[in-house]
Amino acid sequence: MTTKKTFENIKKLLNKHNQSHLLAFWEQLNSAQRQNLLAQIGQLDFSKIDDWVVYFVKKSSSSALPADFAPASSYGPIPADPDQRRKYARARELSKELISAGKVAAFVVAGGQGTRLGFDGPKGNFPISPVKNKTLFQIFAEIVAAVSEKYLTVCPWYIMTSSLNHIETREIFRSNSYYGLDEENVFIFQQGTLPNFGFDGKILLADKDTIACSPDGHGGSLKALFQSGALEDMKRRGVEFLSYWQVDNPLINIFDPLFIGLHALDAAEMSSKALRKIKPKEEVGNFCLVDGKVTVIEYSDLPDGLAHKRNPDGSLVFGLGSIGIHIINRSFVEKLNAEDFTLPLHRAVKKISHIDQQGKLVEPAEPNGIKLESFVFDALPLASKSIILQTLRSEEFSPVKNAAGVNSAETARQMMVARAADWLESAGVAVPRKDDGSVDCLIEIAPSFALKKDDIKAKLSRIPEIKPKSRFYLT
Numbered sequence: 485m486t487t488k489k490t491f492e493n494i495k496k497l498l499n500k501h502n503q504s505h506l507l508a509f510w511e512q513l514n515s516a517q518r519q520n521l522l523a524q525i526g527q528l529d530f531s532k533i534d535d536w537v538v539y540f541v542k543k544s545s546s547s548a549l550p551a552d553f554a555p556a557s558s559y560g561p562i563p564a565d566p567d568q569r570r571k572y573a574r575a576r577e578l579s580k581e582l583i584s585a586g587k588v589a590a591f592v593v594a595g596g597q598g599t600r601l602g603f604d605g606p607k608g609n610f611p612i613s614p615v616k617n618k619t620l621f622q623i624f625a626e627i628v629a630a631v632s633e634k635y636l637t638v639c640p641w642y643i644m645t646s647s648l649n650h651i652e653t654r655e656i657f658r659s660n661s662y663y664g665l666d667e668e669n670v671f672i673f674q675q676g677t678l679p680n681f682g683f684d685g686k687i688l689l690a691d692k693d694t695i696a697c698s699p700d701g702h703g704g705s706l707k708a709l710f711q712s713g714a715l716e717d718m719k720r721r722g723v724e725f726l727s728y729w730q731v732d733n734p735l736i737n738i739f740d741p742l743f744i745g746l747h748a749l750d751a752a753e754m755s756s757k758a759l760r761k762i763k764p765k766e767e768v769g770n771f772c773l774v775d776g777k778v779t780v781i782e783y784s785d786l787p788d789g790l791a792h793k794r795n796p797d798g799s800l801v802f803g804l805g806s807i808g809i810h811i812i813n814r815s816f817v818e819k820l821n822a823e824d825f826t827l828p829l830h831r832a833v834k835k836i837s838h839i840d841q842q843g844k845l846v847e848p849a850e851p852n853g854i855k856l857e858s859f860v861f862d863a864l865p866l867a868s869k870s871i872i873l874q875t876l877r878s879e880e881f882s883p884v885k886n887a888a889g890v891n892s893a894e895t896a897r898q899m900m901v902a903r904a905a906d907w908l909e910s911a912g913v914a915v916p917r918k919d920d921g922s923v924d925c926l927i928e929i930a931p932s933f934a935l936k937k938d939d940i941k942a943k944l945s946r947i948p949e950i951k952p953k954s955r956f957y958l959t
């Protein structure tokens with residue numbers, strides 16, 4: 485029961501922050517609804533709301549560009565000289581030890597809304613594999629299982645969902661018997677939310693007793709790991725490193741020995757994989773150095789002149805793009821959460837369904853408000869040390885973002901087939917190709933068969949024949 489005094493205090497608080505309209509329908513609510521609304525109000529961070537309204541809702545400026553920054557340096561996909569060759573070999577050895585000792589866990593962020601893809605349900609349940617139509621979750625689960633088997637260990641898998649898809653995600657895992665993994669080693673937890681605002685700075689109501697909220701961005705993962713008990717679970721298991729990726733990338737190499745090993749050898753706290761950008765204004769964040777710290781500057785914030793600047797060899801000066809793949813130390817996340825850390829917020833102008841002052845549902849045709857979120861890469865400058873490893877797009881990155889066109893399911897399937905064809909050809913298998921060089925069949929390789937190119941040769945007992953236009957599944 486809410487005492488009169490508590491209620492009066494809440495009213496005062498809301499008044500002070502210009503949000504008293506949240507109680508506009510109070511008299512129409514029953515007692516359960518009132519409790520529900522008060523609980524949500526209790527979750528709001530009133531120490532920050534006024535600043536959010538001033539800096540993100542009412543002001544449309546993008547984040548300020550640092551006064552001085554330079555391109556970040558990185559490890560190349562292949563070693564640059566004999567010294568580096570030795571270091572890469574040591575890194576691979578070290579990560580074998582770390583993975584075998586159960587010190588590396590998988591961590592996928594899957595709490596997004598997936599609006600561009602327009603798929604009904606959690607994006608991880610999107611069927612993507614070219615022959616077997618496996619879902620993203622199934623592919624990842626098979627990688628986790630294959631790595632656990634290869635290294636005779638248990639690789640725990642942490643999955644971050646949001647209020648939009650938590651229950652459904654759990655149900656998908658349950659009804660698929662955790663894709664053969666032990667339920668005990670799959671930790672599904674929810675990220676936090678942030679309130680949605682109208683352009684006037686007022687928090688929107690989704691219903692008379694419900695505040696309109698949305699997931700707090702993939703940056704919310706660093707708090708959610710702590711608040712959900714996932715960090716505690718890692719500590720109990722002796723997990724020290726999290727291999728972080730985004731749910732929409734079916735080409736992810738979750739346990740990359742080189743990446744994990746270089747990160748550990750260099751005693752980094754949070755590291756990243758990068759791609760060489762294909763064009764100056766490619767829509768990926770740019771890895772830069774600000775005050776000696778690795779920092780991602782969004783493509784929209786990088787001035788045109790700098791985006792187009794080239795090195796003498798013709799490569800882009802700011803050529804390293806961020807692709808949402810990181811190694812994050814458990815101790816780093818613990819350190820952040822030991823204090824009240826905050827990541828910068830980013831604003832997005834969106835169409836937000838809500839109820840109006842009369843309690844009528846409004847489903848806007850045009851953007852009508854602001855959603856706020858934080859980005860995980862904004863934690864990079866907080867790390868004492870951070871390395872970047874370049875990787876190849878064709879090997880590791882094909883995000884399923886859009887329903888059609890670039891970065892769609894179609895392009896991802898093509899890239900999955902192209903990678904499988906390349907792996908097979910490297911082992912001497914003839915792959916049918918069309919005149920334009922593209923693969924003329926569908927190929928899929930199960931993670932249990934091969935996790936990387938070099939696995940193929942060792943595993944093939946005979947060279948298979950693949951017919952043009954056929955469907956070929958290697959398991």
Ligand code: UTP
Binds near residue numbers: 731
């Ligand atoms: P995106 O930025 O692509 O957003 O997320 P999205 O919500 O999936 O898709 P759109 O923009 O609505 O079309 C990149 C990754 O971050 C995760 C997503 O699930 C995806 O793996 N993410 C994003 C979260 O886990 N939580 C969030 O709040 C936002």
